[in-house]
Amino acid sequence: MTMPVNFDERIDRRGTHSAKWDMMEPLFGVPASDGISMWVADMDFRPPVCVQAALEQMTVHGIYGYFGDDRAYVAAIRWWMQNRHGWAVEPSWIFTTHGLVNGTALCVDAFTAPGDGVVLMTPVYHAFARVIAAAGRQVVECPLALENGRYELDIAGWDAQMTGKERMLVLCSPHNPGGRVWSPEELREIAAFCERHDLVLVSDEIHHDLVMPGHKHMVMPLAAPQALPRLVMMTSTTKSFNTAGAHIGNVIIPDAALRKRFQQRMDALGISPNSFGMVMATAAYSPEGAAWIDALNAYIDGNRRIFDAGVNAIPGLRSMVLEGTYLAWVDFAGTGMEAAEFTRRVGEQARIAVNRGPTFGKGGETFLRFNIATQRDVVEQAVGRLAEAFADLQ
Structure with a gap:
């Protein structure tokens, strides 16, 4: 029997030896107290019940x-x-x-x-x-x-x-x-x-x-x-x-x-x-894992729609259309800002830890990568913070 999945369940991962959350402040300077971790590619969801069992x-x-x-x-x-x-x-x-x-x-x-x-x-x-x-x-x-x-x-x-x-x-x-x-x-x-x-x-x-x-x-x-x-x-x-x-x-x-x-x-x-x-x-x-994946993809698609709508409403930002993965790739070239400035705004003002584009090689210079495999209210909060951090462009 397939168990219902609640991807909206908030799970506090801080203090659990989580690279994604516990290394956010040492690596990116984003405060653990109220920062949002959207960098390393793991999800904030429990795996299927069959795996835990x-x-x-x-x-x-x-x-x-x-x-x-x-x-x-x-x-x-x-x-x-x-x-x-x-x-x-x-x-x-x-x-x-x-x-x-x-x-x-x-x-x-x-x-x-x-x-x-x-x-x-x-x-x-x-x-x-x-x-x-x-x-x-x-x-x-x-x-x-x-x-x-x-x-x-x-x-x-x-x-x-x-x-x-x-x-x-x-x-x-x-x-x-x-x-x-x-x-x-x-x-x-x-x-x-x-x-x-x-x-x-x-x-x-x-x-x-x-x-x-x-x-x-x-x-x-x-x-x-x-x-x-x-x-x-x-x-x-x-x-x-x-x-x-x-x-x-x-x-x-x-x-x-x-x-x-x-x-x-x-x-x-x-x-x-x-x-x-x-x-x-x-x-x-x-089969239980397959049903879980189907539910997961539908949930991430919902996150994608919210994230893209919010980011693309900010002048100068453009989120690449996500066809697969749960990793949003956002281009800041349209802001006219140096990478140091838009990266600072995301980290210091929006308090979001993200992966920096140049680490991915040639072509990544104007990008940041956001992990949207998290609870929907976290995605909504992140979008709101980004809008505030770039409010002067609107």
Whole structure:
């Protein structure tokens, strides 16, 4: 039986070792007492009841030994990918990592060498560049084209950038921070680009369950089957079900040769999953979890409408149309302000902690990213504060 969901329930996360709330003041100077945290990408909602129940069963048993017999866990992943995304996954294709930043780092380690180039379509999730650079590889930024307030591919421009030293492309699908749900045609263009330049294609689809009404995400292997010999798919329950602290992710590799290389790095580094994450993922990838996701997306869509209406009413601000994820990408270019000034107003006057655009790479200079996966009254309060902070423009 599916339990009713109350996303309006206020949950005080302060003092719970929450990065999102407890690090707001140290990192951004936004006071913990009355600040609003809209930066790091986790939600202020409880996960589905089935996830909580699975954890409670573990604590009642009271023994936390090594996890064995992952058949139910693997079956849950396969069920989810088939029923929610139409893709049949073989058990042998699935690897479990400590989240998808770890999965990205393992791909960099397995499929590239120091000095190689790794392509990013910027602006994009900042952790990609961080792990690539830390591994001694070159971050190759291929800027997305901003056309009429929407990101588009610039394949011709990217072709011209390639030097032959690039070995991998990391795709964010749906796109963080721009919220684009790439069309099947665009995914095929990206796959063809990777084929032309002989790039391993790592498709990070951690947000693929978080899609707004009227839009449909397609997984890369279905959009571009020709990419399978070079494709690494990355998915996870952690963004979808607000279990990021579990640090668990799925790296799914259909090609045997790529699987062998990835397995060698997993073995060499002694990577093995934690039992809490596997239990939570098994519970989440279920009919009850699916019903919860449907309710979540409808709720976030309601938040999106309120946030966009309020932000777009402020002269000089423009919120990019959100097709997927729960991350609003707001352009302040129209204010004519320097980044330091509009960032100061959001942090000091509106008392909202947000992610700063330049951390996402080229193209992010005039943007800030707002996490709207929170209670609706918090979104309404944030919009009101922004209007006050930029009242002189109205």
